[in-house]
Amino acid sequence: MIRRISGTVVEVADSSIIVDVHGLGYEVFVSTPHSFTLESDTTLHVYHALRDTASDLYGFRTRDERELFELLLTIPKVGPKSAAQIMAQADIGTLKNAVVMNDASELAKVSGIGKKTAEKIVLGLKDKAENLGWELAAPSDTSDTSTAAWQTDAIDALVALGYPQADARAAVQQLPRTVTSANEAVRAALQQLSQA
Numbered sequence: 110m111i112r113r114i115s116g117t118v119v120e121v122a123d124s125s126i127i128v129d130v131h132g133l134g135y136e137v138f139v140s141t142p143h144s145f146t147l148e149s150d151t152t153l154h155v156y157h158a159l160r161d162t163a164s165d166l167y168g169f170r171t172r173d174e175r176e177l178f179e180l181l182l183t184i185p186k187v188g189p190k191s192a193a194q195i196m197a198q199a200d201i202g203t204l205k206n207a208v209v210m211n212d213a214s215e216l217a218k219v220s221g222i223g224k225k226t227a228e229k230i231v232l233g234l235k236d237k238a239e240n241l242g243w244e245l246a247a248p249s250d251t252s253d254t255s256t257a258a259w260q261t262d263a264i265d266a267l268v269a270l271g272y273p274q275a276d277a278r279a280a281v282q283q284l285p286r287t288v289t290s291a292n293e294a295v296r297a298a299l300q301q302l303s304q305a
Contacts, residue, residue: 112154117149117150138193156169158189198222198278208231208234260282263294267281281298
């Protein structure tokens with residue numbers, strides 16, 4: 110079972126990257142492929158999904174992200190692709206806080222995660238979170254991870270323009286605090302995404 114990969118990023122696609130490890134190119138599905146730079150060295154914590162028809166690798170920058178991904182897989186009807194999509198749309202702090210607070214409403218505000226999916230995540234992970242000793246993220250962390258209504262609108266607009274959900278979210282969340290409207294955010298994020 111493959112659990113970690115270290116190598117050079119040689120290709121970036123819409124939902125994956127190719128990591129060259131001593132001449133072998135591994136395709137690894139990642140939530141934000143465009144955050145990787147070609148010819149840069151990377152180390153990813155990997156989940157190896159084995160099925161009858163495929164053998165896929167899902168990569169994460171931290172062990173915590175991989176652990177959360179694996180927990181999402183324990184929820185009924187959530188497979189690797191669904192879990193990856195959830196993690197691309199909501200950061201780890203938002204997911205953990207929703208589960209710890211037993212409150213799906215904040216998670217449901219994240220662009221791309223509906224009310225039913227948010228409730229399924231919170232209900233499915235509640236007992237596991239207690240066993241793992243998850244605690245609420247510090248207030249300084251939650252201010253960075255929560256998404257205002259205008260940010261959600263901006264992310265939705267960028268997705269409608271064809272940008273991947275994870276890239277749109279990352280671009281909007283990295284904008285300076287002086288940006289406070291969806292229109293400003295879309296303009297600034299488009300400039301940022303066009304330079305990537």
